[in-house]
Amino acid sequence: MAETAFAPWDDPEQKPLIRFRNVTKRFGDFTAIDDLTLDIFEREFFALLGPSGCGKTTMMRMLAGFENPTSGAIELAGQDIAGVPPNKRAVNMMFQSYALFPHLSIWDNIAFGLRRESSDKAAIANRVEEMLKLTRLEKFARRKPHQISGGQRQRVALARSLAKAPKLLLLDEPLGALDAKLRETTQFELMDIQEKTGTTFVIVTHDQEEAMTVASRVAVMDEGRVMQVATPQRIYEAPNSTYVADFIGDVTLIEGTARARAQAPEAPDTAAQQPSAPRGPSPNALGIWLHDKVLAPVIGARADIQRQLPPPDQSDTKLSALSKDIPEGGIDIVWTDDQPPLIALDADAALDGTQVTLALRPEKVGITKTRPEGAVNALKGTVIDIAYLGNLSTYHVELAGGVMIKAQTANTRRVARREITWEDEVWVSWSGTAGVVLST
Amino acid sequence: MPYVWLLALFLIPFAVVFKISLSDIALAIPPYTPTAKDGIWNMLTGLDFENFVFLTEDDLYWKAYLSSLQIAFFSTFLTLCVGYPMAYAMARAPEQWRPTLLMLVILPFWTSFLIRVYAWVGILSGEGFLNQFLLWLGVISTPLTILNTNTAVYIGIVYTYLPFMILPIYSALDRMDGSLIEAAEDLGCSRLKAFWLVTVPLSKNGIIAGCFLVFIPALGEFVIPSLLGGSGTLMIGKVLFEEFFSNRDWPVASAVAVILLLILIVPIVLFQRNEQRQAEAEK
Numbered sequence: 001m002a003e004t005a006f007a008p009w010d011d012p013e014q015k016p017l018i019r020f021r022n023v024t025k026r027f028g029d030f031t032a033i034d035d036l037t038l039d040i041f042e043r044e045f046f047a048l049l050g051p052s053g054c055g056k057t058t059m060m061r062m063l064a065g066f067e068n069p070t071s072g073a074i075e076l077a078g079q080d081i082a083g084v085p086p087n088k089r090a091v092n093m094m095f096q097s098y099a100l101f102p103h104l105s106i107w108d109n110i111a112f113g114l115r116r117e118s119s120d121k122a123a124i125a126n127r128v129e130e131m132l133k134l135t136r137l138e139k140f141a142r143r144k145p146h147q148i149s150g151g152q153r154q155r156v157a158l159a160r161s162l163a164k165a166p167k168l169l170l171l172d173e174p175l176g177a178l179d180a181k182l183r184e185t186t187q188f189e190l191m192d193i194q195e196k197t198g199t200t201f202v203i204v205t206h207d208q209e210e211a212m213t214v215a216s217r218v219a220v221m222d223e224g225r226v227m228q229v230a231t232p233q234r235i236y237e238a239p240n241s242t243y244v245a246d247f248i249g250d251v252t253l254i255e256g257t258a259r260a261r262a263q264a265p266e267a268p269d270t271a272a273q274q275p276s277a278p279r280g281p282s283p284n285a286l287g288i289w290l291h292d293k294v295l296a297p298v299i300g301a302r303a304d305i306q307r308q309l310p311p312p313d314q315s316d317t318k319l320s321a322l323s324k325d326i327p328e329g330g331i332d333i334v335w336t337d338d339q340p341p342l343i344a345l346d347a348d349a350a351l352d353g354t355q356v357t358l359a360l361r362p363e364k365v366g367i368t369k370t371r372p373e374g375a376v377n378a379l380k381g382t383v384i385d386i387a388y389l390g391n392l393s394t395y396h397v398e399l400a401g402g403v404m405i406k407a408q409t410a411n412t413r414r415v416a417r418r419e420i421t422w423e424d425e426v427w428v429s430w431s432g433t434a435g436v437v438l439s440t
Numbered sequence: 441m442p443y444v445w446l447l448a449l450f451l452i453p454f455a456v457v458f459k460i461s462l463s464d465i466a467l468a469i470p471p472y473t474p475t476a477k478d479g480i481w482n483m484l485t486g487l488d489f490e491n492f493v494f495l496t497e498d499d500l501y502w503k504a505y506l507s508s509l510q511i512a513f514f515s516t517f518l519t520l521c522v523g524y525p526m527a528y529a530m531a532r533a534p535e536q537w538r539p540t541l542l543m544l545v546i547l548p549f550w551t552s553f554l555i556r557v558y559a560w561v562g563i564l565s566g567e568g569f570l571n572q573f574l575l576w577l578g579v580i581s582t583p584l585t586i587l588n589t590n591t592a593v594y595i596g597i598v599y600t601y602l603p604f605m606i607l608p609i610y611s612a613l614d615r616m617d618g619s620l621i622e623a624a625e626d627l628g629c630s631r632l633k634a635f636w637l638v639t640v641p642l643s644k645n646g647i648i649a650g651c652f653l654v655f656i657p658a659l660g661e662f663v664i665p666s667l668l669g670g671s672g673t674l675m676i677g678k679v680l681f682e683e684f685f686s687n688r689d690w691p692v693a694s695a696v697a698v699i700l701l702l703i704l705i706v707p708i709v710l711f712q713r714n715e716q717r718q719a720e721a722e723k
Contacts (some may be wrong), residue, residue, distance in 0.1 A: 064626055
């Protein structure tokens with residue numbers, strides 16, 4: 001979708017419909033919005049996504065006019081709207097509770113806003129009929145809100161807020177009260193209506209799937225700050241922080257230290273980490289003195305050549321096998337002593353020496369009984385848990401160091417014929433570009 | 441079960457009163473004839489509608505009814521005017537204050553009704569607190585005559601029945617979803633318009649319930665007009681009391697009571713209908 005024509009945020013010529021400029025909102029000691037700057041463009045379907053209490057509803061209420069920023073400015077179509085009361089703004093809101101007037105029929109609910117600004121009965125009737133048609137509610141026009149279903153109420157709320165043809169429509173958790181199946185169809189309906197009317201939509205949600213489905217851009221919020229604003233694809237594929245990576249979708253996070261990889265393929269650095277001199281006890285002065293004075297007569301002179309530990313042969317062979325056909329560049333992530341480093345080919349070599357987190361989406365991690373040929377990253381582990389989702393299965397694999405890693409596969413076979421099961425020894429593997437390296 | 445209740449506490453007493461209203465006054469105990477001692481047949485044939493005819497002949501009675509209706513009507517309206525803002529303020533008050541505010545509304549019930557009405561005598565009389573205060577302020581130079589006028593009766597009724605108005609309106613406003621007002625404002629209403637188009641219609645049932653709860657007892661009110669009202673205050677409750685205890689004319693007094701009940705049945709039925717509709721709407 002980012003590749004389609006509609007991407008006003010990439011076009012410096014475009015003027016945003018809404019500009020938040022250094023907006024801060026405090027309630028007493030509590031800072032709900034912290035120095036927030038954000039542009040939203042015309043015809044966008046913009047999602048504010050975050051856990052409850054992250055400030056997304058406060059942002060929406062500031063747009064609607066129910067709250068004013070403590071500092072900073074909010075511009076709508078180039079004009080500062082601070083202090084403009086909600087009834088004077090070309091902004092309408094669809095409330096989470098729908099806030100339908102229980103004493104009015106569906107028809108009168110939709111006409112409510114129109115009646116406030118005009119007394120032309122025929123025009124109002126036309127507009128209401130149009131809205132009823134758009135939301136497929138013609139049959140229910142004469143009913144009261146308590147006589148229709150939740151999904152229908154949701155559509156009435158949408159029709160009512162769209163009736164005045166606002167420049168901006170705010171949707172506060174619009175699908176929160178619907179069941180999963182209905183929510184899915186309604187999401188597509190919402191997108192359809194947004195496209196038909198060309199209205200700019202700003203949706204507030206804590207459901208990341210919903211945000212990803214409907215929005216042209218998503219702003220992930222946490223504690224009053226916007227963590228990342230990008231298209232759903234970028235948010236998912238290229239999160240800019242562990243918070244975003246963790247909040248959106250399922251992810252395995254592995255922390256480690258980055259080390260720039262050499263340009264030419266060579267033996268991995270871990271080999272160099274093994275000291276060339278064999279390791280052994282290195283006694284201090286007292287130890288030496290004790291040995292010389294007490295033990296030497298019994299067991300002979302102290303051996304200056306330290307005893308050698310057996311080399312970790314398995315990982316050694318694995319590493320040498322690995323290093324043969326891995327492209328150059330990127331970084332290694334040293335994350336534990338007894339496992340080979342993880343390789344991220346598209347990471348910036350400038351991260352060398354810093355603490356990084358590798359974010360791995362489970363669907364990008366393969367799971368096999370035997371070590372896959374040519375995999376850049378492959379680790380051995382034990383299946384601890386299998387989450388069966390019908391079309392997919394997510395395997396929780398415990399690696400030797402106790403780290404859990406999630407791998408997902410499509411269930412192309414029937415479960416009974418599944419070859420991997422609990423307690424199995426398996427290999428998890430992923431390509432050199434599958435993970436996203438985030439500096440921590 | 442509710443029917444047994446109704447039979448024992450309403451229909452049987454009503455039948456007794458109705459029977460007395462059809463009897464004639466007599467110097468006896470009880471002070472009317474015929475009674476069951478005369479035999480059922482004699483008793484039934486001895487009954488007539490004489491007393492009801494008498495009520496239409498003396499204009500005191502219908503004037504008292506009309507005056508009662510008028511006083512009840514206006515005092516209900518005044519109670520609404522005082523009670524609605526109070527209920528509204530309570531419903532908008534911070535959550536943690538509301539139980540205290542509710543308590544304060546109910547608190548006067550802890551004192552006897554009679555004592556509270558007597559207290560108003562002390563406040564409203566020529567040398568009462570109110571006049572003393574106004575004289576001290578210099579607003580007036582001679583004491584106002586409030587006690588023993590209809591004004592005092594209005595004050596008494598509004599004061600006594602205010603909780604009955606506040607509680608149902610408060611409960612209606614308390615139940616209202618605050619986002620409805622925001623939605624109305626969002627759709628272009630000013631604050632005042634939103635109040636008129638959303639808050640008032642949604643508290644309608646509370647208003648109706650409160651009005652009936654004030655109007656019905658106010659119509660037959662006896663204590664307030666006899667303590668605070670003057671000779672010019674004509675209320676049917678007072679007339680009823682005088683017929684019973686001053687004139688000892690039980691049959692006429694019973695006839696007055698029966699007519700009062702018939703007048704009250706209309707608002708009571710309307711009140712019940714309102715309650716029923718509300719219950720249905722909430723389903």
